[in-house]
Every structure is written in C-alpha cells, then in structure tokens.
Amino acid sequence: MSAVAAKPQAGGAINPTAMVVGIILTLIFLAICYYFSPTLGMTALIGVVVGGVLIGFGTHFVPVGGAPAAMGQAPGIATGVAMLAAGAGLAGLFGGAWAAEQGIVIAVITGGIGGGMLMAITCMMVNFIYVFGMGIPSASGKVAKDPITGDTQAEFKSQGTEGHGLPFISFVGGVIGGLLGGAGGTLIYMSLLNLYEAALPGIMNVTAAQVMPIAVSTAGIFAVGLFLVNAVLTAYNITGTIEGPHDPKFKRWPRSIVASACASALCGLVAVLIVVPLPI
Amino acid sequence: MEHIVFGIGITALAGALATVAGSAEDTESNIGSQGDPNSQVQLAPQMGFLHRIFNKAIAGEPPAYGLWCCLGAGLAWAFMAMQFNAVLAIVLGCVLATFVQGVYATTAYVGRTASLAKFGQPIYVDILKSITTVTMAHAFIAIFCTVTLCHLINTALGHPFPLPLLGLIWGIALGAAGSATGNPYYGKERQYQNQKFGAGVPISASGNIVRYADAGERNSIDNGWFTSKIGGSASGICFGMIVFLELWRTVVFEAINPWYAIIVGVLIILIFTVIDRYIEVWARKTYGPYTAAKEAEA
Numbered sequence: 001m002s003a004v005a006a007k008p009q010a011g012g013a014i015n016p017t018a019m020v021v022g023i024i025l026t027l028i029f030l031a032i033c034y035y036f037s038p039t040l041g042m043t044a045l046i047g048v049v050v051g052g053v054l055i056g057f058g059t060h061f062v063p064v065g066g067a068p069a070a071m072g073q074a075p076g077i078a079t080g081v082a083m084l085a086a087g088a089g090l091a092g093l094f095g096g097a098w099a100a101e102q103g104i105v106i107a108v109i110t111g112g113i114g115g116g117m118l119m120a121i122t123c124m125m126v127n128f129i130y131v132f133g134m135g136i137p138s139a140s141g142k143v144a145k146d147p148i149t150g151d152t153q154a155e156f157k158s159q160g161t162e163g164h165g166l167p168f169i170s171f172v173g174g175v176i177g178g179l180l181g182g183a184g185g186t187l188i189y190m191s192l193l194n195l196y197e198a199a200l201p202g203i204m205n206v207t208a209a210q211v212m213p214i215a216v217s218t219a220g221i222f223a224v225g226l227f228l229v230n231a232v233l234t235a236y237n238i239t240g241t242i243e244g245p246h247d248p249k250f251k252r253w254p255r256s257i258v259a260s261a262c263a264s265a266l267c268g269l270v271a272v273l274i275v276v277p278l279p280i
Numbered sequence: 281m282e283h284i285v286f287g288i289g290i291t292a293l294a295g296a297l298a299t300v301a302g303s304a305e306d307t308e309s310n311i312g313s314q315g316d317p318n319s320q321v322q323l324a325p326q327m328g329f330l331h332r333i334f335n336k337a338i339a340g341e342p343p344a345y346g347l348w349c350c351l352g353a354g355l356a357w358a359f360m361a362m363q364f365n366a367v368l369a370i371v372l373g374c375v376l377a378t379f380v381q382g383v384y385a386t387t388a389y390v391g392r393t394a395s396l397a398k399f400g401q402p403i404y405v406d407i408l409k410s411i412t413t414v415t416m417a418h419a420f421i422a423i424f425c426t427v428t429l430c431h432l433i434n435t436a437l438g439h440p441f442p443l444p445l446l447g448l449i450w451g452i453a454l455g456a457a458g459s460a461t462g463n464p465y466y467g468k469e470r471q472y473q474n475q476k477f478g479a480g481v482p483i484s485a486s487g488n489i490v491r492y493a494d495a496g497e498r499n500s501i502d503n504g505w506f507t508s509k510i511g512g513s514a515s516g517i518c519f520g521m522i523v524f525l526e527l528w529r530t531v532v533f534e535a536i537n538p539w540y541a542i543i544v545g546v547l548i549i550l551i552f553t554v555i556d557r558y559i560e561v562w563a564r565k566t567y568g569p570y571t572a573a574k575e576a577e578a
Binding site: 037067068069070071072073077078079080083084085087088090091093094095096098099100102104109110113114116117118120121122124125126127128129130131132133134135136137138139149150151155156157158159160161162163165166167168172175194209212213216217220221224274 | 315316318319320340341342343356389439440441442445446448449450452453455456457459460461462463464465466467468469471472477478479480481482483484485486510511514515517518520521525526530534538539541542545546548549552553555556557560562563564567569570571572573
C-alpha cells in the first residue's frame with residue numbers, strides 16, 4: 001500500500017466516552033449562559049452553537065487533497081482543509097453581513113450562497129487547470145463509480161497515483177460545504193450582532209446609531225474567529241485530506257459536530273459575557 | 281438607477297483589481313514555494329537532490345495573505361484616520377505590510393533551509409538577496425490591489441465591515457482561490473517537468489524535482505515566469521470572478537429585491553456546475569482512459 005493510500009485506522013474510531021463528555025461540557029456552557037443572561041445571551045449562544053455545528057459539518061464536504069493533489073497524486077483541491085473552508089465561509093460571511101438589514105433568514109441564505117459561489121468557481125477552475133493546463137482527467141481514488149454520474153473512475157487514474165482532479169461528486173461536495181460554511185458563519189455573525197446592538201448602548205451610554213460600528217466590528221471579528229476554530233477542529237478530525245461526501249472519512253462527522261458544538265459554546269460564552277454585567 | 285450604474289462601475293473596477301491580485305498572489309507564492317508543492321522542495325534534499333529553489337512556506341497562503349492584507353488595510357485605515365489622502369494611505373499601508381512580508385520570507389527561507397543542514401543543503405545568500413525582493417514586489421501588487429478593492433467595497437459600495445476586517449476576509453479568500461487554482465500547475469507541471477505530460481506524478485518520483493534550467497541551475501524566478509502564464513492567469517480569473525460576481529449580484533439585484541440576489545446566486549452556481557461537468561466529460565472523451573476498464577479494476 002502506498003503512502004497516500006495508507007489510512008490511520010485508529011483515527012476513524014468514535015470514542016463514546018469523549019462524545020458524552022463533549023455533550024455534557026456543551027450543556028454546562030449553555031447553563032452558565034442561561035444563568036447570566038437567560039433571554040438575549042442564551043438566544044445568541046444557541047445561534048453561535050448552531051452556526052459552529054454547520055461550519056464543522058460543512059467542512060467535511062469540501063474536497064481537499066493537500067500536497068499530493070498539487071502533484072496530481074491524489075484527488076481534491078491542492079490546499080489545506082481549514083484554509084479552503086475559511087476562504088469559502090468568510091466570503092459567505094461577507095455577503096451575509098451585507099444583507100444583515102434584510103433580516104436573519106435572508107442574511108443566512110445570502111451568506112450560504114456566497115460561500116457556495118466561491119466553491120463553485122474555485123472547483124471549476126481547479127478542473128480547468130487539471131484538464132487544459134496539465135492534460136489530466138478527473139478520477140476518484142476512493143470509489144469505483146461516481147455516486148452521482150455513474151462514471152467509472154479506476155481506468156482514469158494515471159499510474160502510481162491515487163487519482164486526481166475533482167470528480168463531479170467532489171465538485172458537488174465542495175459547493176455544499178461552501179453553502180453550509182457560509183450560512184454557519186453568517187448565523188454566528190447575526191446572532192452576536194443582535195446581542196451587541198441590544199446590549200452595548202446601555203453599557204456604553206451611547207445611542208444605538210453610535211454603537212453600530214463597534215457592534216458590527218466585534219460581531220465580525222468573533223464570527224471570523226469562531227469560523228477558524230471550527231474549521232481547524234474539523235481539519236484535525238479529517239486528518240489531512242478528504243475527497244468529499246463519498247470518502248470513508250466523511251463518516252467521522254458525528255465526532256466533529258460534538259467537538260464543534262463544545263468549542264463554539266465555550267467561545268460563544270466568552271463573546272456573550274463581554275456584554276453581560278456579572279452580578280459580583 | 282444612478283447609484284446602481286455607479287455600483288456596477290465600482291464592481292467592474294473591483295473585479296479587475298481582484299484579477300490582478302489573484303495573478304500576482306499565485307506568482308508570488310510559486311516564486312516563494314509557499315503553496316502545497318513546498319513539501320517537494322523540502323523533501324528533495326532529503327532524497328539527495330540539492331537545489332537552489334526558494335522555500336518560505338511556514339504558513340499556508342490563506343492565513344499569510346489574511347495577515348498581510350489585514351495589516352495593509354489596518355495601516356491604511358489608521359493613516360486615513362490621521363487625515364492622509366486615501367491613495368497615499370493605501371500605498372503607505374501596503375508598503376509597510378510588504379516589509380513584514382519581506383521579513384517573513386527571509387526568516388522562513390533561512391529557517392526552513394537551515395533545518396536541511398544535515399542533508400547538505402546550503403543556504404544561498406545570493407538567492408536570499410535576489411529572490412526575496414522579487415517576492416516582495418509581487419506581494420505588494422497583490423496586497424495593494426486587495427486593500428484597494430476592500431476600500432472601494434467599504435466606501436463606495438457601503439459594506440458595513442471596517443477596512444481591516446475586509447482586508448482579513450478578502451486576504452484569506454485570495455489565498456484560498458490562488459492556492460487552490462495555482463498549486464497543481466506549479467507542483468505537477470513545473471517542479472515535475474521531467475515527468476510525462478497528461479498524468480499525475482507517480483508517488484515513487486516524489487522529491488525528484490527538476491533542478492536544472494537551460495543554462496545552469498534552475499531558480500525560483502524561472503518558476504515564477506513559467507507559472508505566471510497559466511497558473512497565475514487562472515488564479516487571477518478565479519479570484520476576479522469570485523469578487524465580481526459576488527458584488528454584481530448584490531449591487532444589481534439586492535436593491536430590487538433581496539430574493540433576486542439569492543436566485544441569481546443559485547443560477548450562477550448552476551451555470552458553473554454545468555461548465556464543470558462539461559470540462560470533466562470533455563477530458564474523459566478527448567484524453568481517454570489510461571488503461572482498459574477491466575484491467576484497471578483488477
């Protein structure tokens with residue numbers, strides 16, 4: 001078995017004890033938030049946790065091949081998991097934040113579409129470079145047939161490689177990953193923005209209009225930070241490369257969701273508590 | 281209507297700036313071997329292939345460009361707060377960010393190459409002096425174009441995010457688009473120019489990168505020249521399309537009805553899906569399989 005084909009067997013196992021500990025920790029963080037701010041803060045934290053879970057789940061769809069993909073040795077996009085997911089999700093956050101005045105539903109959908117567009121354009125250009133720049137057709141190394149198109153893959157793998165390019169299922173996975181990541185990032189931003197818009201004027205003794213730049217900036221920075229936290233956590237879960245939803249590593253998503261929920265709850269609790277006066 | 285026409289003009293300008301930024305970013309990263317192919321540049325001396333290729337990969341392109349564009353945008357924002365002219369403020373901010381990139385490139389090259397001392401790989405001072413400035417020049421173009429488009433988005437199109445945050449977001453997106461599109465062309469097509477065209481690099485050939493040029497040893501400026509022709513251009517088109525289409529659908533359609541912008545976004549995704557599928561099928565039909573189907577399955 002080649003170095004690329006070798007997979008860490010222990011990495012795929014799901015540890016029930018760790019999952020339960022993660023869920024309990026998440027509930028503890030939520031309870032702390034409920035104690036200090038049962039309405040506004042709690043609503044914001046739930047939005048942050050759901051957004052974080054969307055980002056963590058969405059990152060599993062993004063086909064990332066890392067260094068082997070850059071040499072045409074493995075399928076996927078030739079960059080890191082966290083980086084590509086962050087690029088797509090933040091482009092979505094950019095669009096979602098622009099539509100913030102239209103309400104949370106439109107903003108979240110707009111954010112998702114923004115992330116999906118970045119991934120669709122990027123995935124298309126990756127195949128463009130492989131086909132027209134390097135003369136290499138797409139081939140998956142993980143499945144015999146593309147689950148969507150039914151195209152056979154094995155005979156299109158060049159000798160000594162695990163496949164290359166982006167088969168159609170990987171393209172679709174990339175777009176779904178961008179959609180979920182963009183929507184999740186925007187949901188985090190909108191949740192925190194609503195909290196800061198309501199809480200900051202009272203704390204700083206200024207009008208709602210004056211507090212807007214601070215609220216927007218702080219919510220935006222927390223959204224970017226939470227995005228990176230969840231994307232990097234998922235990158236550890238994936239351990240290097242993944243082809244998309246058809247890859248066996250995709251089945252590890254439950255572990256990542258618990259980790260994302262727990263990390264988002266802790267980071268979100270900090271984001272909430274900076275505007276909630278503590279009864280000390 | 282007038283503000284929509286104005287918005288379309290700004291969108292076109294931002295798209296053009298993004299195209300130049302994407303192209304410069306990919307060329308800069310290829311000269312510095314910052315993308316994923318850096319693994320081969322690092323591996324080669326360990327396999328006995330000493331070389332004169334620059335390697336400054338101690339961070340991926342997206343976080344590195346996120347830092348530099350955020351720094352350029354933040355400094356430009358600070359200069360503008362000090363009542364500097366916007367053009368001067370952006371230029372000064374980007375120059376200072378480029379100096380940070382220069383320090384990063386120098387320490388990264390020296391650090392990475394020093395770790396290969398046990399394999400006999402020297403640190404070439406002439407390479408350090410000649411290549412670092414070339415990467416800085418390309419980085420300045422990429423950072424300047426990105427910060428300028430962020431300034432246009434912020435002031436002319438009215439995006440709520442402050443300039444430094446826009447710099448961070450679009451810097452990361454620039455690195456993501458540039459590394460995704462440009463890396464395979466540098467990694468496969470340039471570093472492994474001695475391998476067959478139209479096939480991936482066999483894993484057994486890892487580390488055996490091309491080290492000699494037409495005359496003398498190959499250096500990273502040769503790599504930048506080669507990859508700028510297709511990899512750089514494609515990265516530029518990729519990032520240009522991302523910025524232009526995202527702004528265009530928002531500026532034109534969101535003013536009429538927010539749902540129109542969403543529908544147009546979905547249509548754009550579907551159009552690129554069809555184009556991608558066409559390219560995939562075209563390649564399968566035109567290039568054909570490497571082996572017979574039954575033989576491959578066996």
